[in-house]
Amino acid sequence: MATPAFDSSLLTRRGILAAAAGSLLLAGCGQPGERPDDESSASSAPGNQDLVVGASLELTGRGAALGVPQQRALEIRADALNKVGIPVGNLRRSVRLEIRDNRSDPREAARQAAELTRKGAQVLIGGALAETSTAIAEVAQKVKTPFLSVGFGDGIVLPLAARTFTYKLTPDAVDVARRLADLAASQRVRRVALLAADGLHGDAGVRAVRSALRDADVHLVRTVRLPATGQSFAGAARRIATVEPDGVIVWGTAPDSGVAARELRRADYTGPLYFDAGAVAADTLANANARAVEGAYAVHPACLGTSTLTATSTTELERRDFNYRYNQRYGSSNVSAPYASDALQLVAASARMAASLDRGRLRALLQTQLAEGIAGAYAFTPSRHGGMEPDSLAVYVVAQRAWQLYA
Known part of the structure; x- marks a missing residue:
């Protein structure tokens, strides 16, 4: 979905993404304890019709410093989505996570990706390292399953002709x-x-x-x-x-x-x-x-350290809520960007728009996503699968063992 050209003095690209924030952050989920208003038109799905997400992450090995926070972010987002379910057609679907430890080994990551798709995963998420993400991307292409990478490395989505099912959330x-x-x-x-x-x-x-x-x-x-x-x-x-x-x-x-x-x-x-x-x-x-x-x-x-006093926009409030949940559950703040949380929310939004859990339809909707997430803004198109927007970035400085926004 190409973004139309606007006069920058009237409407910036980031402004469009901010306006779209609700469609990403609120699609299929609500505040804790909230129930959907239209339960009569969107009944609960049977257990075998869940949105099955296969995740291969570095929970041990050299990539664990990046992989473990992504596992936590993924689980926090799944819990939030499952409070009300994801409206897909006339049913509300639950998210079922199947998480595997690839031990920071690309061969193990590829094996797990193949196994997870054989067992019914409609989407793959993972690969905090470039090498594991690349291995998963190759499998995803063969089995025609959407894969959202949380790894660093531009080559994960290149060449595009060989990565049509892969999307990268980290900045280029x-x-x-x-x-x-x-x-x-x-x-x-x-x-x-x-x-x-x-x-x-x-x-x-x-x-x-x-x-x-x-x-x-x-x-x-x-x-x-x-x-x-x-x-x-x-x-x-x-x-x-x-x-x-x-x-x-x-x-x-x-x-x-x-x-x-x-x-x-x-x-x-x-x-x-x-x-x-x-x-x-x-x-x-x-x-x-x-x-x-x-x-x-x-x-x-620019998603670190959202203030509880200044959070006013939908995105800032979501970031504050995520950080609160992370701190409550794990006793520390999330330092790494919660790419996996955004990945799952993008999938949920795509399923809602597609009214289907079909892998091909999910992929088709993913490559039109223009949205603001917790980690940053994304603008996927058929010709651009590395979706983090440049103006999502900020400069931080280490001060007294914390990352502080640099003025």
């Missing part, structure tokens, strides 16, 4: 890199080094950062790739420190981001650190990393 590398480059330039940081993770996410970051720094007239003095998670980062950090950069961009995901910051400080680098969105996880702020990351910047969806 080019948008994050542009904000980081502009931030560095605004702080008069002229010589930047890049420390990028191994793998697909790091590949996307290297390409995006090179281009963004060039456009911002900031000189990239050295690019170093980190070894695989669990190996020593000391050598890579020393190679960065020896060129004495004014700033260092660490492009990776937790837990690697925090470990890289520690090693850079041990290598006597004392300048500013800049993280991409994959670093924003509780692990990065852990005790072992606290001194190293204090004062570091990150570009991340």
Whole structure:
């Protein structure tokens, strides 16, 4: 669904998304304890007609710092939806989650995706790592099942001809890199080094950062790739420190981001650190990393720390409610963006509009979604399956072991 061109002085693209927020956030769900007004026209569905969502997530292994928060977000959203059900045709459907631990192993993720679809999952969600998401995407394409990825890495949805059933909720590398480059330039940081993770996410970051720094007239003095998670980062950090950069961009995901910051400080680098969105996880702020990351910047969806006093819009209220539920259930705040919650809500909205749980119809409706979620705004089209909007992003700084919005 193409977005019509509007005079930006009258109506912005983000304004359209904000106006659509109700259709995403409120479709098929209500406030706690609320019952639908039209129960007579939308009766409860039999148990074997649930919306079955298969989730393959990194609950253990190197991706657990990202995968576990997504599991929690998914369960919180499913509970909210199931309070009133999702109106699909003349029935109200419940969500039934089938969650698997892929152990951060792409082969296991692919096996689970195939198994889940054989057992009736109409939709797949998961893959907090680029490699597991890519493995699931390949299976989703073969079995023609919609897959909503919560992983970092632009290649997850590319090439589009081979990813027609895959949609990515995380921000694109080019948008994050542009904000980081502009931030560095605004702080008069002229010589930047890049420390990028191994793998697909790091590949996307290297390409995006090179281009963004060039456009911002900031000189990239050295690019170093980190070894695989669990190996020593000391050598890579020393190679960065020896060129004495004014700033260092660490492009990776937790837990690697925090470990890289520690090693850079041990290598006597004392300048500013800049993280991409994959670093924003509780692990990065852990005790072992606290001194190293204090004062570091990150570009991340603007969904952290919604104030209970200033939340007035539908989206802000939903974010506040989500954060409250997360804190009540797990005793801590959600630091990572709740992409999985938005993924499930997008599926619910698509099922409601399609009046069907048919996989093909769900896919057809997903690729027309223009909506505001808890993590950010999405604009999927047939030619764009990486839907996080650039103006959903904000700059944060670590202050006293918390991510604070940077003015």
